[in-house]
Amino acid sequence: LTALVLAGSGVLVTGQAAEAATTLQELVPQPVQTTPRADITFALTAEAKIQLGAATARKPAEHLASILRPSTGFQLPITDGVTGDGIVLLNNADPKVGQEGYQLDVTPKQVIIRANTPAGHFNGVSTLRQLLPPKSEAKTKQPGPWTVPGASILDYPRYQHRGAMLDVSRHFFTPDQVKRYIDQIAAFKINYFHLHLSDDQGWRLEITSWPELTKIGGSTEVGGRKGNLFYTQAQYKDLVAYAANRGITVIPEFDMPGHTNAAQASYAELNCDNKKRPLYTGTDVGFSSLCISKEITYKFVEDVVREVSAITPGPYFHIGGDEALSTPDADYVKFMNRVLPIVKKYGKTTTGWHEFIKTTKDTTLVPQFWGTTTSDANVAAAAQRGNKILMSPANRIYLDMKYNKNTKLGLNWAGYVEVKDAYSWNPGAYLNGVTEASIRGVEAPLWTETIKTSSDIEQMAFPRLPVAAELGWSTAANHNWDRFAPRLGAQGPRWKIQGINYYASTQVPWK
Ligand code: TNX
Secondary structure, three states: OOOEEEOOOOOEEEHHHHHHHHHOOOOOOOOOEEEEEEEEEEEEOOOOEEEEOOHHHHHHHHHHHHHHHHHHOOOOOEEEOOOOOEEEEEOOOOHHHOOOOEEEEEOOOEEEEEOOOHHHHHHHHHHHHHHOOHHHHOOOOOOOOEEEEEEEEEEOOOOOEEEEEEEOOOOOOOHHHHHHHHHHHHOOOOOEEEEEOEEOOEEOEOOOOOOHHHHOOOOEOOOOOEOOOOEOHHHHHHHHHHHHOOOOEEEEEEEEOOOOHHHHHHOHHHOOOOOOOOOOOOOOOOOOOOOOOOHHHHHHHHHHHHHHHHOOOOOEEEEEOOOOOOOOHHHHHHHHHHHHHHHHHOOOEEEEEHHHHHHOOOOOOEEEEOOOOOOOHHHHHHHHHOOOEEEOOHHHHOOOEOOOOOOOOOEOOOOOOOHHHHHOOOHHHOOOOOOHHHEEEEEEEEOOOOOOOHHHHHHHHOOHHHHHHHHHHOOHHHOOHHHHHHHHHOOHHHHHHHOOOOOOOOOOOOO
């Protein structure tokens, strides 16, 4: 490490400082404003403390410590008050950074992260992780030095909602597998994690007032594996807390009135003919529907919404509503007119796949666009009334779409989605009649008909989940494939150290 390089401000730096300086050019998502300070390098040492100038920064501080202690071998105690060298978390950031942004200043003895909320501190922590060498992500002790390039960063998101969804219904994933994914998405400033908890193939959360839902409906999955393939309420609460400790709010989804075979297999009374359906382990969609005309259907929905809402601190409840191909249109409207007030009654805001928005004029509800075209009259009308739209266009950001014809996992009904395709669209100017001000954010869903392991999840989510994070966070002015691709490629060594099975697309110049 003796090469001389020219750092951002034109000052010559050598060796380790030069290596550190590069991480500043490699951040994903790209910050709003980055000012290099080539005269400064910070190095984390064994004496460093993580210092709380703001008591509300404790969780972000603990999260940072949990990543850096194993790799550095340092104690990194968390202290109340600012006491010396190390990492300092302070309140009172520039109001410009808002509720989720942060300022990060690297000085010779301290890295100072200022934010106005815990969310802002979590986001600053994610940036600091990427400024440190990739080996700082290792689970075992590595040799230093632990340098951070001199810089001042001011940063805040383009959109308030950067989401990831995992379908745990088609294939079940254990709490540890889900936590692994939560850890991975947290590193990219994702702030909502949507769990698709019910579908034709499985009901995945214990509902104490309807125990057969999991006993029967949670007993199998696509392909027919058998087991207790569901979360107890205690396990779900633990997942929700795990996500919260990484700055992430969980959105539970119970898909209805279609995608309900697992519930219909569990209880005869949920069927119009009072006959239980057989369990389903295939991958077709659109064949199931709750019985719209029966009163018991709404008692069932209310029990589910009540129990789930009581253990979900986040404000959103996702009612699905997609592909109700076996529910006549008039029944679909009737169903939503009954169900939307139930969600409200339990204090939650409804979000759902965009089809449901044609049934309501409530502008506080959040339609999630998943179509493959750039026009949807109902979504545009909702946006014009004032609804905020969550963008998940399937042919851009569905993580289960194959990258190309050689991709082993995934589906291709919405086309092949290479990394550049996933990146090359503007969420704020994509749908006709839906402008920037009507966009709530971007979510990358991962459906799991073909996905069975964490390694499978990673092959499809990496690198496209970080692409979605960039689209949701970074400014439209910073949207440029030629500048983005090297930043994305620079994540490769980090993902290798983390053991992430990413897809090494030839479109990306991997480091
Ligand atoms: C469509 S997108 C579905 C899911 C499938 C997915 C597979 C949406 C709201 N529904 O039921 O799993 O395609 O890509």
